[in-house]
Amino acid sequence: MTVNSDIDIPADAEPGAFMYWPESPYWSFQVLRLFVQASDGGADISEVHFAVRDLRPGDVEGWYASLYALASRVEKSGDEARATGDTITARDAWRRASNYYRASIFFLLPEDQRYRSGVADRRRAFQKSLAYDDLAIRSVEIPFESGTLPGYLFHKPAPSRPLPTVMICGGADSVCEELYFALGRRLAERGFQVLTLDGPGQGEARVRGHLLRHDWETVVGAAIDFLEQDEVTDVNRIAMVGQSLGGLFAIRAAAYEPRLAGAIAWGAQWDIQAQIKAKLQHGGHTIDHLAALLPQMLGVADTEAALEALAPFRVPVVDELQCPVLVVHGAADTIVPVGLAHRLFEALPEGDNELKVFEYGEPGCEHCQCDSTAASVSVIGSWLQRQLGR
Numbered sequence: 001m002t003v004n005s006d007i008d009i010p011a012d013a014e015p016g017a018f019m020y021w022p023e024s025p026y027w028s029f030q031v032l033r034l035f036v037q038a039s040d041g042g043a044d045i046s047e048v049h050f051a052v053r054d055l056r057p058g059d060v061e062g063w064y065a066s067l068y069a070l071a072s073r074v075e076k077s078g079d080e081a082r083a084t085g086d087t088i089t090a091r092d093a094w095r096r097a098s099n100y101y102r103a104s105i106f107f108l109l110p111e112d113q114r115y116r117s118g119v120a121d122r123r124r125a126f127q128k129s130l131a132y133d134d135l136a137i138r139s140v141e142i143p144f145e146s147g148t149l150p151g152y153l154f155h156k157p158a159p160s161r162p163l164p165t166v167m168i169c170g171g172a173d174s175v176c177e178e179l180y181f182a183l184g185r186r187l188a189e190r191g192f193q194v195l196t197l198d199g200p201g202q203g204e205a206r207v208r209g210h211l212l213r214h215d216w217e218t219v220v221g222a223a224i225d226f227l228e229q230d231e232v233t234d235v236n237r238i239a240m241v242g243q244s245l246g247g248l249f250a251i252r253a254a255a256y257e258p259r260l261a262g263a264i265a266w267g268a269q270w271d272i273q274a275q276i277k278a279k280l281q282h283g284g285h286t287i288d289h290l291a292a293l294l295p296q297m298l299g300v301a302d303t304e305a306a307l308e309a310l311a312p313f314r315v316p317v318v319d320e321l322q323c324p325v326l327v328v329h330g331a332a333d334t335i336v337p338v339g340l341a342h343r344l345f346e347a348l349p350e351g352d353n354e355l356k357v358f359e360y361g362e363p364g365c366e367h368c369q370c371d372s373t374a375a376s377v378s379v380i381g382s383w384l385q386r387q388l389g390r
Contacts, residue, residue, distance in 0.1 A: 016332020016360040017371035024057035025334040026285040033370045034103055040373060041092055042099040042181030047074070051100075057285060060107040064114065071100035075125045082128075091132035098126035098177050106173065107289060110206050110296045119207050123150075126177040135188050142197060144222045150204045151176050151197030151223075154188050155232060163193040164237035164261075164388035167223050169216070171245030171267070172293065175203035183241065183266075186377040192384065193232050197223060199249070201297040212297040214312040216242075216249035217256040224259050237261050237388040239323075241380060243368050244336070245269060247327075248313060251344070254325050255318040262387040264326045264380055267333070267368040268341035272313035275336070276306075286335060315344060324352040326383045328376065331357055332365035354383065 015022065020031040031052055034043040051070045055062045078093030105118035130137050137154035155163055166187055168179045179196040188194050198205040199219045201212025213219075220240055227233040239262035242250030247265035254263035269275075276294070279287035280303075294306040325348060329341035338357060345355040356379050358364030364375025 015334065016330070017334075017366040020052070021057050024285055026289070027057035029334060029367065029370065030103065030106055032366065034099065036370055036373050037099060037178070037181040040181045040185050041095045042178070043096055047096070047100075063107055064104050067100050067104035068114075068118070071097045071104055071121065071125070074100060075121075078125075078128065087132045091129045094125045094129040095181075098122050098129070099181060101125060102175060102178055109292055116207055119204055122175070122177055123204060126180075135185070140195075140226070142223055142226045144200075144210070144219065147208060147210065149197050149199060149210065149219070149222070151195055152180060152184075153193065153195050153230070154180075154184070155193040156188060156191065159193075159232055162234035163191065163232055164239070164384075165193040165195065165227055165233045166239050166241060166384060166388075167195040167197065167220070167227075168241045168243070169197060169199055169219070169246040169249055170202055170243050171247070172201075172212075172290070172297065174243055174246075179243070182243070182373070183377060183380065186373070187381060187384070190381050190385065192388070195223060195227065206297060211299040212294075214248075215252065216246075217252050219249070220253040220257050220260070224257070235259075239263065239384055239388055241266050243267055245272070248272065248315065251315055251325065251348075254321045254323050255316050256322070258322045260323045262323050262326070262384065263321075264328065264383065265344065266328050266376065266380065267336060268327050268329050268344045269336065270315055270340045270343055273307055273310040274314075275340075276310060315347060318349060320349045321351050321353075324354075324387060326353070326380070327355045328369070328379055329355075329357050330365040330367060330369060330371075331359045331362075333367045335367040 018032055019028040021028045034048045035045050037043050038045050051066045074093050075097035078090040082090035101118050101122035105115045108115040135154045136157045137152055140151050140153045141148035168184055170179055176196040176198045184194045184196050200210040228235050240250050240253050241264040243266045247267045248269035250263045250265045253260055291303045295302055298306050298309045300306050300309050327341055327345050329338050331338045358375055363372035369376035
């Protein structure tokens with residue numbers, strides 16, 4: 001079957017990054033996602049390998065049981081280390097446990113009680129580590145409509161002046177604790193203040209009843225309102241990074257939020273409804289998961305209703321942007337085709353915009369550079385330093 005490579009990944013596309021299970025890029029991607037976060041304390045490669053080596057792609061119950069057991073063991077080891085006064089070992093264990101809890105419930109749906117319990121477990125383990133972090137980090141609640149959105153605000157200790165601030169938002173499945181490992185910590189080390197948050201439809205916010213929505217300029221606006229009340233934030237130097245589906249949200253923010261000084265689509269998007277329709281044509285693990293997940297994120301009955309609700313999830317047509325934009329993509333992306341990065345960049349209004357594509361065989365060629373933290377951090381961090389300074 002031929003698939004439009006500008007909309008979806010051809011079934012016979014050659015993988016460009018490491019595949020734990022070559023027959024299943026999507027399940028392999030979830031392992032790779034953990035492996036790459038080991039460099040920032042979000043996993044241990046051997047722990048993950050021993051947990052998943054006897055599994056096969058598609059075994060949702062086995063995946064949950066094995067990774068949840070790993071998370072529980074590692075969290076307990078952290079508790080035991082803390083009881084002896086070894087706070088560094090405890091901190092590191094709690095961080096890994098948090099990310100293992102996240103991974104364990106990845107293939108579950110929000111209506112599953114184990115999913116809700118896993119969200120609470122993830123947050124608990126991560127928040128145990130905060131008091132022993134070498135960064136100044138705190139859990140925050142961002143007022144949004146009739147409730148709040150959870151997140152974390154962090155930076156190097158004792159700043160002598162207001163700091164340029166970067167908010168990092170995920171997509172359909174990344175959460176604010178994971179974004180600490182995926183990018184946030186590295187940006188804080190570069191001298192930025194960082195805000196990671198769960199927006200509508202994501203993580204803890206979804207559990208609280210905030211459903212996925214396309215108009216993320218409202219979410220970004222609420223986050224900036226919050227940051228403007230924070231004494232560490234330099235309110236004239238605020239930028240946004242949107243990962244995966246969050247890349248679409250970053251473009252909307254760049255179009256409609258005048259207080260942003262920069263926006264990064266960390267993974268390009270174009271028309272989510274068209275992309276999901278294309279994936280439904282040929283099936284596979286990716287769309288099997290998304291077809292079950294999206295109705296619950298959107299608060300609708302089934303896949304057909306979800307497709308209808310996705311109609312506004314597309315790049316807005318605007319005459320000008322409120323700030324410069326960086327688009328970052330991998331040529332071997334197994335979830336969103338690289339053609340959409342070029343289409344997006346060509347459609348942006350003229351401005352100080354940049355496009356970075358990591359080519360096949362180059363570290364960073366996978367979806368959102370989940371094969372190489374070094375690749376994404378070097379490009380994103382350098383661009384932010386040029387736009388915002390330090």
